[in-house]
């Protein structure tokens with residue numbers, strides 16, 4: 001499928017999506033297996049889940065349609081002082097209520113079948129957030145949007161978006177680790193005083209102190225994730241204690257053991273993207289054949305027996321587990337992330353405004369963590385900090401923006 005909006009403003013191009021076929025494994029057998037034939041898939045979906053797939057598509061489309069309102073509001077420079085008010089502007093009370101209910105409760109209430117939630121929705125939550133269907137309904141909806149076949153990535157790697165934007169913005173990047181932020185008062189000759197924030201950081205060239213008018217934090221401030229200290233603030237700026245989900249990504253170059261997934265050798269199924277249901281005996285959440293971020297012209301899911309596989313699991317894989325999953329392998333590399341919040345509704349969002357002119361982009365991760373969410377929140381903070389600095393209150397936390405825009409145009 002053609003990407004919807006290629007990221008060409010900074011000279012990047014979309015990477016062609018891989019055509020892997022998804023199978024859903026419940027620890028004993030595949031409960032659903034995608035076919036390369038469209039018609040067969042439609043028949044299977046209808047046979048196993050009735051109209052649930054179609055209804056899910058429509059449910060997610062409706063939410064995404066409301067989500068997209070934010071881009072229009074931001075084009076007209078509207079901003080929000082809390083994550084709750086930003087979500088409210090997008091989707092009204094439905095969206096804020098999503099933070100207080102689980103995705104399974106919401107989908108059950110909307111009439112989706114128990115089997116569909118267990119066999120289709122749960123695997124989507126388990127691959128994207130390593131959590132089940134007890135996560136909040138908003139992140140649940142984002143996670144379902146993340147299963148859309150129209151998603152794309154950037155040729156050369158998504159990280160090129162960050163380097164491209166940094167270059168295009170002409171920003172002065174100081175490479176280092178911020179250690180503390182402190183408010184400082186400077187007296188002017190006129191007798192007036194000015195307040196600044198002193199940001200202390202450790203860089204390759206040693207310790208640095210720089211004074212700023214506005215500070216924007218773009219990293220989670222949770223204990224164990226960021227070591228930024230906020231010194232001498234009264235009242236103090238809080239550290240957030242709610243936990244983040246550990247996700248281990250392991251890349252293995254090897255030959256998959258199809259019999260582990262209940263397909264005796266020689267296995268006729270083209271296994272390349274395996275999701276899982278909520279079975280406590282499973283030690284992996286998903287396994288997928290991956291391709292290099294630079295296209296080689298080959299489709300990883302179709303090439304030889306020896307592929308690079310990516311496993312998501314909550315704990316590092318042991319040697320025994322690797323031997324169960326692979327007939328043979330010759331390279332393994334793994335990385336443990338504190339990846340995204342452990343969602344546990346009802347949920348109160350951390351503030352966006354931490355102090356007069358200190359802003360926190362990662363508040364939005366508690367609604368849903370995804371690259372697009374961070375981008376929306378970053379733009380909101382840019383607008384909000386500008387409007388608060390210049391006293392443009394009419395662009396902050398406005399109700400009925402759609403109506404206002406109609407009368408303004």
Ligand SMILES: Cc1cc2nc3c(=O)[nH]c(=O)nc-3n(C[C@H](O)[C@H](O)[C@H](O)COP(=O)(O)OP(=O)(O)OC[C@H]3O[C@@H](n4cnc5c(N)ncnc54)[C@H](O)[C@@H]3O)c2cc1C
Nearest residue numbers: 176177178218219226227228249337339369370371372374
């Ligand atoms: C394995 C995995 C796969 C994912 N896949 C997807 C996906 O396909 N699509 C998607 O949309 N999202 C995906 N996500 C989620 C996505 O990565 C996050 O939502 C996103 O990275 C959040 O962006 P951020 O800028 O808020 O935080 P981060 O990306 O976490 O950036 C924070 C940065 O701040 C730096 N930092 C921390 N403390 C300090 C300090 N004191 N001083 C200086 N720098 C500091 C960190 O080093 C880090 O570089 C995935 C996450 C994981 C873990």
Ligand SMILES: CC(C)=CCC/C(C)=C/CC/C(C)=C/CSC[C@H](N)C(=O)O
Nearest residue numbers: 067127128142143145146369370372373
């Ligand atoms: C914010 C909106 C509207 C959409 C984002 C949808 C999206 C891409 C969600 C996924 C977020 C996430 C944390 C993914 C992690 S795993 C990625 C993928 N499933 C994979 O297997 O590589």
